[in-house]
Amino acid sequence: AQKITQTQPGMFVQEKEAVTLDCTYDTSDPSYGLFWYKQPSSGEMIFLIYQGSYDQQNATEGRYSLNFQKARKSANLVISASQLGDSAMYFCAGNKLTFGGGTRVLVKP
Amino acid sequence: NAGVTQTPKFRVLKTGQSMTLLCAQDMNHEYMYWYRQDPGMGLRLIHYSVGEGTTAKGEVPDGYNVSRLKKQNFLLGLESAAPSQTSVYFCASSYPQGYEQYFGPGTRLTVT
Numbered sequence: 001a002q003k004i005t006q007t008q009p010g011m012f013v014q015e016k017e018a019v020t021l022d023c024t025y026d027t028s029d030p031s032y033g034l035f036w037y038k039q040p041s042s043g044e045m046i047f048l049i050y051q052g053s054y055d056q057q058n059a060t061e062g063r064y065s066l067n068f069q070k071a072r073k074s075a076n077l078v079i080s081a082s083q084l085g086d087s088a089m090y091f092c093a094g095n096k097l098t099f100g101g102g103t104r105v106l107v108k109p
Numbered sequence: 110n111a112g113v114t115q116t117p118k119f120r121v122l123k124t125g126q127s128m129t130l131l132c133a134q135d136m137n138h139e140y141m142y143w144y145r146q147d148p149g150m151g152l153r154l155i156h157y158s159v160g161e162g163t164t165a166k167g168e169v170p171d172g173y174n175v176s177r178l179k180k181q182n183f184l185l186g187l188e189s190a191a192p193s194q195t196s197v198y199f200c201a202s203s204y205p206q207g208y209e210q211y212f213g214p215g216t217r218l219t220v221t
Binding site for chain 1: 142144149151153157167199201209210211212215
């Protein structure tokens with residue numbers, strides 16, 4: 001079984017600042033992957049970034065990057081230079097089709 | 110390219126009624142999934158399919174049935190709706206499991 005935990009139910013961030021969203025996972029598989037999705041208030045789920053367990057470097061996609069620490073079993077999402085449009089729910093998910101409970105981010109102008 | 114579409118977008122059912130949710134994808138994905146999302150929570154997997162004619166149970170399959178008669182379509186059925194099935198239902202598709210999923214816009218179902 002694969003368990004995904006997001007411990008931050010919600011957080012505020014000032015526009016243009018960086019924010020880190022926590023995600024920890026529990027799996028016995030040596031090969032696994034972790035995804036981050038964004039869910040704006042409109043409700044759709046949008047894929048942001050992926051990290052594989054064998055990837056040598058932390059994944060980056062534009063303003064999104066993953067702080068992947070295998071020893072701590074964490075895959076934290078970092079959003080740099082926050083924008084008002086980043087206000088949304090963010091979900092961490094594993095490749096075994098399990099999702100964390102989500103973190104709501106509200107960007108303040 | 111429509112991606113993943115879901116029909117209907119909204120539905121209200123009375124307890125005991127039945128209905129079918131339709132999911133269609135035009136990306137030639139092998140894998141398709143049905144999730145439910147309850148208020149303030151993450152997604153939970155109901156059923157999934159790894160190819161035409163195959164289905165498998167997810168985390169919360171009770172009260173639901175699915176069928177994948179065509180590669181591009183994945184149907185979710187509720188035979189006898191219960192208030193506990195009030196939720197937002199998302200369909201998704203992907204290349205093999207482990208690739209990012211593409212989600213439909215969701216169906217908001219209320220059972221009274």
